[in-house]
Amino acid sequence: MTLDRAAIDRTVDELSERLIDLSRRIHEHPELSYEERRASGWITEFVESVMQAPVERGTGGMETAFRARAGAKSGPRIAVLAEYDALPEIGHACGHNLIAGAAVGAFLALARQAPALSGSIELVGTPAEEGGGGKIRLLAAGVFEGVDAAMMFHPFDRDVIAHPALSTMRVQAAFHGAPAHAAFAPWDGRSALAACLDTFRLIDGQRVHFRDGVRVYGIVTNGGQAPNIIVEDAACEFTLRAPTTTGLTPVVETVERCMRAAALASNVEVKIRREIGYHEMLNNMTLVRRFSAALSALGRSPRETDPxxxxxxxxxxDVSLALPAIHPWLAICDEGETLCHERAFAACAKSPRGFETMLVAAKAMAHTAADLLEDPGLVEQARAEHRAARARSLHG
Ligand SMILES: [Zn+2]
Structure with missing residues (x-):
């Protein structure tokens, strides 16, 4: 059955004031990862009030996750993802309040046509994108099993719809030396802090050998307690990123080698801990092209990527490794004006322009989902592309 595209746009327009209100409220009450109780409460209550049906809460065993579904029990399952967590100090400087509003709008636009859907549209509330990996926990809990495609949008300073996202990992080093009076007998001590600082210097010496696109950035998490004691315990933590997970492996090895070398030089012990981060984004181009066409029809001129x-x-x-997915970035300000995680970006995330982009994103995602729900061949094409991309990503 053909879905009414004009009716999709009409529903989003009809709901626009309430969607803006929802998004603004989330913006004005920023909540950190896994603490988004008010945001998830407002979103679920809003969806329930429009749908007149209950929304599942506590999805995947996470208090602030949720899921709503509309349409047929059989056929393709298409998910739109909402984020709603904020950052410490700078609030909604990543604009996740707009991500939430767009996902809700896209979902409700299709839910309004539920009897005509030859599959289902799902709204998944995904907590803790900012370092908490909420989607990874939802994946592990099986929330995306059987879902054929997933999409979301992210605010940015330009429209780039198939931009890369890097593979990431954290590496922590805890150094343990021997304390001594820093003036009476410094020769009796072994400094954990010296090893910690040497780690930074050694890594800087290796930067020239990193491949393009690699990012390594670290902080000292424990630098000692008093300047008159040779530091017994010190620690640092680095975030490592590379365009691919395979490309990240040699970077991790280099960083860990520097940590061990620094420990050797200061004759201290080191304990190294790896924390797996996020997988690189596999932009499903079958879906990207549909989203691009929908976005262009709404008057935007998106680029695929921008070097x-x-x-x-x-x-x-991580979602894109499991199933066909897109993560388009859309402008909420002028190009170069400000970027995610800056204070000025937080202001753009509650501006008329930000809300306008949110509504455009809602329509473009709903149109893309409609394309998939109407055409099983398109779903199969996206799946075939995903199988090949996944194999390349995992096995090089
Ligand atoms: Zn973000």
Missing amino acids: TVGAASTDMG
């Missing part, structure tokens, strides 16, 4: 702007990381990358 003049950097890339970050997202737990949507």
Whole structure:
């Protein structure tokens, strides 16, 4: 059955004031990863009030995750993903309040046509994108099993719809030396801090050998307690990123080698801990092209990617490894004006322009989902592309 595209746009327009209100409220009450109780409460209550049906809460065993579903029990299952967590100090400087509003709008636009759907549209509330990996926990809990495609949008300073997102990992080093009075007998001590600082210097010496696109950035998490004691315990932590998970392996090895070398030089012990981060984004081009056509029809002129702007990381990358997915970035300000995680970006995330982009994103995602729900061949094409991309990503 053909879905009414004009009716999709009409529903989003009809709901626009309430979607903006929802998004603004989330913006004004920023909540950190896994603490998004008010945001998830407002979103689920809003969806319930429009649908007149209950929304599942506590999805995947996470208090602030949720899921709503509309349409047929059989046929393709298409998910739109909402994020709603904020950052410490700078609030909604990543604009996740707009991601939430767009996902809700896209979902409700298709839910309104539920009897005509030859599959289902799902809204998945995914907590803790900012370092908490909420989507990874949802994947592990089987929430995406049987889902054929997933999409979301992310605010940015330009429209780039198949931009890369880097594979990431954290590496922590805890150094243990021997304390001594820093003036009476420094020769009796072995400094954990010296090893910690040497780690930074050694890594800097290796930067020239990193491949393009690699990012290594670290902080000292424990630098000692008093300047008159040779430091017994010190620690540092690094975030490592590379365009692919395979490309990340040699970077991890280099960083760990530097940590061990620094420990050797200071004759201290080191304990190294790896924490797996996010997978790189596999942009499903079958879906990207549909989204691009929908977005262009709404008056935007998206680029696939832009080498003049950097890339970050997202737990949507892990979703994209499991199933066909897209993560388009859309402008909420002028190009170069400000970027995610800056204070000025937080202001753009509650501006008329930000809300306008949110509504455009809702329509474009709903149109893309409609394309998939109407055409099983398109779903199969996206799946075939995903199988090949996944094999390349895992096995090089
Ligand atoms: Zn973000």
